[in-house]
Amino acid sequence: MNRLFFRFFVLVMLSITAATFVIYFAISRLFGDPLEDIARRQAAAQIFVLEQYVDQAPADEWLPRLNKVREVSDVHFEIIPLATARAALPASRRAQLDRGEVVIDPVARAFYRRVDTKGNRYVGSDEEAILAQDLPIDIGFALKMEVVRYVIVALALLIPIALWSRAHWKALQSLSRVADDFGSGNLSARAHLHRRDAVYPLAERINHMADRIQGLMEAQRNLLHSVSHEVRTPIARLEFALELLRDAAGNPALDKRITAMEGDLNELKDLVNELLSMSKLDAKQELHTEPVEVNDMLRSLVDGLTPPPEQMSQNISPALGDIECDRRLLCRAIDNLLRNAVKYSNGHVALSAQRAGQQLEIVVEDNGPGIPEEEREKIFEPFYRLDRSRDRATGGFGLGLSIAQKAVRLHGGTLHIETSESLGGARMVVRLPAKD
Structure with missing residues (x-):
């Protein structure tokens, strides 16, 4: 559940980031680069001086006025060949320069502009351009502003989404707990939510x-x-x-x-x-548990097998210790597995048990025909029997394995069927929690 909402949060963040880039490129495509517009506003004073003071002078006064501006301004104005200016600009900006427009270079904190397009200022002025450097342009400040805008937009979206998601998360957590309780056998488990909850x-x-x-x-x-x-x-x-x-x-x-x-x-x-x-x-909802010595329990079950198998192999660890269980139910489950193995074996049955940490594993194997993989889940259903065991002599009622599985599950364990690598028949594995 937490993973679901984490993925949702990451998706929202990625969506906001993607939307920011899409908006930036869309505005750049339709209205020009926003950063250049900011830089142009920051250099507006120098552009104004050039266009409204220097350019307004008569032809013979144009250069003297430009020199006066050089003297009093911190911006470095320089006249360079037009070809040099064109080479310094990307191809997409050269047309603006050729038309006599001011071309801003925010990264270099400079702008370019032709002196004039007709050569009226002085001889050869149509082949030269003005380069203004050291402009008061601070792109870092502009980027910080954009980041602040991004953060504000993100928070404005994420806070309502977080509040909305939290309500859903709590409701779904409640449903998840109900599903777990119901699946564990508590059939009275129900979800209690307010009518205003979305779920x-x-x-x-x-x-x-x-x-x-x-x-x-x-x-x-x-x-x-x-x-x-x-x-x-x-x-x-x-x-x-x-x-x-x-x-x-x-x-x-x-x-x-x-x-x-x-x-x-x-x-x-x-x-x-x-x-x-x-x-x-x-x-049954509650077990009548008591400490049971596992080795004694397994030995008593093997001794009680009637009829006993022709060959009985045992590999039981001597240090299995005690387990908290309902002795009658657990004995019934293991006894059903042993009798099932004896019934369908070709004379050889093996019982092994070991303890690893907080888990007890009991394995019953036989050298019989085994159980097909596609039948291994169905075999635990009540009254389900394989085709080869439907005769009255060996078939039983099809309830033994179902009873064994229910008893093991009541103890919080698992029972599943594999193929025995050593004997070739069925291998039934019981795993039970066994706290130290």
């Missing part, structure tokens, strides 16, 4: 959008929670009925069918439990 209509639309999203999320959560609870009752009835049926049955074929039905019922119970876990994670 108030945007804030109203954001609040309306947030209301709809919150309503949809709560409706989805309530539906999921209610359905999961309601399904438990018929499941319990079915379990009781199957037990009675098994006690009454003596047919092996019927017993086999009852066993299959019990398997389906257990699968349905597992699905309901997963759905309840999802709804609890969605509704």
